[in-house]
Amino acid sequence: MAKAGxxxxxxxxxxAVAGARAVEVRTEELFGHADGVLDTADVERVHxxxxxxxRLRAALEIFAPAFPPAPFKSALSDVKALADALGERxxxxxxxxxxxxxxAAMPGVQEPGAxxxxxxxxxxxxxxxxxxxxxxxxxxxSGLRERLLALAGQARDA
Amino acid sequence: xxxxxxxxxxxxAPLAEGAERIVRTRLDELCGFMPAASDPSAVAALHDMxxxxxxxxxxxxxxxxxxxPYAGTAVKRLKALQDVLGEIHDCDVQLPEAAALLEELxxxxxxxxxxxxxxxxxTAYAGLVAIQVxxxxxxxxxxxxxxxxxxxLERKGFRPRLEHAIIEGER
Numbered sequence: 001m002a003k004a005g006x007x008x009x010x011x012x013x014x015x016a017v018a019g020a021r022a023v024e025v026r027t028e029e030l031f032g033h034a035d036g037v038l039d040t041a042d043v044e045r046v047h048x049x050x051x052x053x054x055r056l057r058a059a060l061e062i063f064a065p066a067f068p069p070a071p072f073k074s075a076l077s078d079v080k081a082l083a084d085a086l087g088e089r090x091x092x093x094x095x096x097x098x099x100x101x102x103x104a105a106m107p108g109v110q111e112p113g114a115x116x117x118x119x120x121x122x123x124x125x126x127x128x129x130x131x132x133x134x135x136x137x138x139x140x141x142s143g144l145r146e147r148l149l150a151l152a153g154q155a156r157d158a
Numbered sequence: 159x160x161x162x163x164x165x166x167x168x169x170x171a172p173l174a175e176g177a178e179r180i181v182r183t184r185l186d187e188l189c190g191f192m193p194a195a196s197d198p199s200a201v202a203a204l205h206d207m208x209x210x211x212x213x214x215x216x217x218x219x220x221x222x223x224x225x226x227p228y229a230g231t232a233v234k235r236l237k238a239l240q241d242v243l244g245e246i247h248d249c250d251v252q253l254p255e256a257a258a259l260l261e262e263l264x265x266x267x268x269x270x271x272x273x274x275x276x277x278x279x280x281t282a283y284a285g286l287v288a289i290q291v292x293x294x295x296x297x298x299x300x301x302x303x304x305x306x307x308x309x310x311l312e313r314k315g316f317r318p319r320l321e322h323a324i325i326e327g328e329r
Contacts, residue, residue, distance in 0.1 A: 004219065011224040011327065015176040016169035022220050058216035062180055065167040095252055102292050106285060113285015117259055158169065 019063025026056035050086035085135035177221035208243035226326030249297035
């Protein structure tokens with residue numbers, strides 16, 4: 001899993017300036033994990049992007065009072081929607097991995113049950129991938145990265 | 159779970175001042191799930207406690223520099239707590255999934271047998287029951303691990319030490 005980058009925050013600097021830097025760093029981390037995220041053969045990509053989305057969401061929520069309310073609300077809502085779509089895709093990935101471990105220890109007579117559950121989960125993974133593709137498209141179309149960086153700039157300049 | 163609102167945050171005030179309010183609120187929120195989450199059947203409380211641990215951890219990751227050295231240790235403890243609560247949550251998600259599929263296949267087989275046809279899914283029953291047994295056993299083990307982890311955090315003074323680290327940051 002990708003480790004979060006350090007955000008150098010000075011205890012004496014204004015809360016809003018610290019919040020601006022935290023959101024800038026976490027925004028770049030999120031978009032740095034976007035490549036290949038729809039590839040179901042490499043489940044670590046979606047995991048890394050999901051973790052990055054949670055960290056960005058946390059930074060936004062922690063420093064919420066530093067940002068202008070209307071654009072903040074809209075950006076946070078889009079980050080939450082993206083995080084939810086990433087979570088929805090991640091859940092069947094986790095369940096399939098756990099099921100694979102369980103199935104490895106099962107006697108032959110129990111295999112059809114494990115396969116039936118795996119088939120169900122793979123179906124959910126495909127649906128969740130389509131949802132995630134839509135969420136990523138919205139992020140791109142609505143310029144979420146640019147809106148987040150603009151928010152950070154407004155907090156710093158206020 | 160909606161986070162408790164942190165009152166009195168001033169964008170123009172020093173970060174340390176706001177960070178203190180945030181971490182105190184999130185710490186109080188986390189500890190507030192006990193003793194409710196000490197009940198193994200308290201699925202919602204255990205899930206919410208995991209979210210609360212995550213919120214406190216992420217807040218500390220960003221603001222640990224404002225506090226005394228124990229804040230860094232607290233981040234590690236919270237990661238471990240979040241992980242074990244995550245394992246419990248995974249079991250709580252997977253168990254109903256396996257149970258629902260077994261119920262669905264059984265119902266389809268009942269309809270087939272009532273119609274004079276053989277049960278098409280009968281070979282899946284054993285595996286789906288075995289999966290539920292494994293998941294229930296895993297959940298019991300993970301809950302026991304959570305229970306002893308929290309007892310250890312209390313024994314080692316997690317909350318007062320983190321509160322002390324917050325005060326150290328004020329000096």
